[in-house]
Amino acid sequence: MFDNEHISEAIAWRHDLHRHPELGFQENRTSELIAGLLEGWGWQVHRGLARTGVVARLGEGRPFIALRADIDALPIEEATGLDYASIHPGKMHACGHDGHTAMLLLAARKIAADGVRSGTVTLIFQPAEENDGGARVMVEEGLFREFSCDVVYGIHNWPGLPPGRLVARDSEMMAAFAVFEIVIEGRGGHAAMPEQSDGVVAAASRMTGALQELPARRLSPLVPGVVSVTQIHTGSAWNICPDRAVLRGTARWFSQEAGDVLEARLAEVAQGIAAAHGCRATVDYQRRYPATINSAPEAALARQLGGTMGLNTAEAGPSMASEDFAFMLNERRGAYIWLGAGRDGDNPGLHSAKFDFNDAILPTGAEFWVRLARQATGD
Known part of the structure; x- marks a missing residue:
């Protein structure tokens, strides 16, 4: 040709x-x-x-x-x-x-x-x-x-x-996809006295695992869905418990119902884990492509x-x-x-x-x- x-x-x-x-x-x-x-x-x-x-x-x-x-x-x-x-x-x-x-x-x-x-x-x-x-x-x-x-x-x-x-x-x-950013905030302090600060790093660590398990626990095994945490930003020194951490990542799905579930549950899990560690979480979730x-x-x-x-x-x-x-x-x-x-x-x-x-x-x-x-x- x-x-x-x-x-x-x-x-x-x-x-x-x-x-x-x-x-x-x-x-x-x-x-x-x-x-x-x-x-x-x-x-x-x-x-x-x-x-x-x-x-x-x-x-x-x-x-x-x-x-x-x-x-x-x-x-x-x-x-x-x-x-x-x-x-x-x-x-x-x-x-x-x-x-x-x-x-x-x-x-x-x-x-x-x-x-x-x-x-x-x-x-x-x-x-x-x-x-x-x-x-x-x-x-x-x-x-x-x-x-x-x-x-x-x-x-x-x-x-x-x-x-x-x-x-x-x-x-x-x-798949459809969304991006999210979660800002975790709490009291910072000296690493030798962690009881005087909030668990910002602990919250970020537990949140990472929990978010990536969301599709397995909130969607049917027959319904595709993926949540991936791709960035964690926190800390500035060996001996400081930070007062802020930022998590970023993506969520992906096919059905509208699955997308709605992932968005709602992601915010609930993030805020719940933050609260359990004495912190607060602000979630910015943006749907990008259908x-x-x-x-x-x-x-x-x-x-x-x-x-x-x-x-x-x-x-x-x-x-x-x-x-x-x-x-x-x-x-x-x-x-x-x-x-x-x-x-x-x-x-x-x-x-x-x-x-x-x-x-x-x-x-x-x-x-x-x-x-x-x-x-x-x-x-």
Whole structure:
């Protein structure tokens, strides 16, 4: 479907993006590169949604299909040692969004060259997927009001699966998630006289274990849920009992009921344990992303097309990780797809400082996008 020259150019775009990572809502150079290429191929390009988002269209009238790629990087110091490693300290493409972008650009070039004879193809290059909810912002700013859409699809590389695998479940793909911060406060004092201070550190320690046990004790074993304490900040010296500790972490779930239970019980447990140690706890709990739930017909179409490409589309379980593509699926039918991207030997996972997108799957993902666009528009 793609000649070697075009594949090589797409890999070069990917390496360029990898070398110049930009964090959420700051993807100015990335957006300029994307928009310039698309305009050169004849796409109608629109900029400015969610600050750095790029939306491009080709065709006219129904059916309307949208294909989405995320474009932001992560605040991680790269440790790959690659000759195209990040030139920006503390920033890197550790999740493969550089690959997702290049994949959709390669497909866009082919779609433009072939032309869209019926219907409309919309490309969504979305900023700020990592934690900042760029998809939510695009939707709130009128993505689907300004650009009619019947169905929307997204692809993520998945290093936990081998190349040649494609997963599109009929329902749950990724979990909802919330972040929390718990501030524990009490009297501090000398470590030699602990009776004259409150048990701030003891409360933080017991709270950590109790919170992580919440899903096992408050949810049915058949209902997925995870609470992880990921940060504990307290103390300043060997011989001081501190008067303050801060715990931070995440909660994850699929069903709305499970999310409500975890939120309510987390606050109860935190405040109860703090009180038992003579302290008080203030809980800040913020729900960030809803669960990513596919529409069954669109997921089935993805598997069917994957099968025509010789991909293994066998069922796989959902992930407790989260994805802001969920905000788009809350508005329109569609499917989120994992494309196997594992490597032989050392195979760093997503968000690792040693992660690098597997260029070998780039033409596979691009071909899938082209076939999907053709199928959806009746070409």
